[in-house]
Amino acid sequence: MIEAVANLFSRRKPRQKAVLALARIISRHEMAGLGYEQGIADDRRARDERHVALGVWLFPCEAADLAEDVDLSFGVPAVTHDIRSEGFGVMTPVKLKCDYFVIAVPCEDTDDWQFFRCRVCHNTRTPGSWFQLGIHVERSIELECSQRLAFREHIERVEASTSIPI
Numbered sequence: 327m328i329e330a331v332a333n334l335f336s337r338r339k340p341r342q343k344a345v346l347a348l349a350r351i352i353s354r355h356e357m358a359g360l361g362y363e364q365g366i367a368d369d370r371r372a373r374d375e376r377h378v379a380l381g382v383w384l385f386p387c388e389a390a391d392l393a394e395d396v397d398l399s400f401g402v403p404a405v406t407h408d409i410r411s412e413g414f415g416v417m418t419p420v421k422l423k424c425d426y427f428v429i430a431v432p433c434e435d436t437d438d439w440q441f442f443r444c445r446v447c448h449n450t451r452t453p454g455s456w457f458q459l460g461i462h463v464e465r466s467i468e469l470e471c472s473q474r475l476a477f478r479e480h481i482e483r484v485e486a487s488t489s490i491p492i
Contacts, residue, residue, distance in 0.1 A: 340465035344442055347466050348411060351378075351431065351440075380406045382416065382431050383481070384459075386424035387443065396428050396467075398477040403484065404459075406431075413444060413462040421449065421457050429461065430477065439477070441467045 385401040402422065407415040414429065425446050430439045444461040452458050469477070 341463075344463045344466040345411060347440055347442070348409065348413075348463060351409060376409050378406055378409050380409075380431060382406055382414075382429055383477075384416065384418070384422065385428040385430070386422070387426050387428050389426055396469075396473065398428075398469075398473050399480055401430070401477075401480055401484075407458060413447070413460065416459045416461060417452070418457050418459060419455070421451075422446075422459065427461060428467065429463075441469055443467055 382404050383401040384404050385396060385398055387396050402418060402420070404416045404418045407417050409415075416429070427444050427446065429442050429444050431442065432439055442463045443465050444463050447460040447462050448458075450458045450460075
């Protein structure tokens with residue numbers, strides 16, 4: 327509630343903040359993929375989407391959930407298929423039925439994560455029994471310390487239960 331009132335008076339634009347954060351992610355992957363010796367292809371900047379594979383986490387939420395209401399003790403691992411200025415294409419091995427998610431995206435430079443509240447635009451079955459979610463980013467969110475701790479504990483719990491000895 328306090329966040330909603332603060333946003334009303336501060337003129338912050340949460341959607342614009344999320345779009346800028348997505349632009350930084352896209353730019354970071356663009357710079358890593360540039361071939362400095364070969365030059366840049368003519369159509370390199372013409373495409374809006376960037377095919378980037380990142381391991382992300384999806385946490386279901388309700389339409390009215392604010393950052394403090396998100397339950398980070400249950401999340402589904404997923405992989406990005408593409409990143410656009412408006413959102414992500416995410417591949418999941420199971421069909422997810424929620425209309426809203428919080429997506430956790432790793433920062434490559436640090437061991438930190440960025441969190442975005444997203445709306446599902448489509449949930450399409452793909453070959454190989456995978457599903458592609460087109461998710462539209464509505465805003466970036468900042469988590470409290472207790473939520474970050476719950477998120478990290480959830481990741482560690484899933485990693486411990488899914489490790490396969492080879």
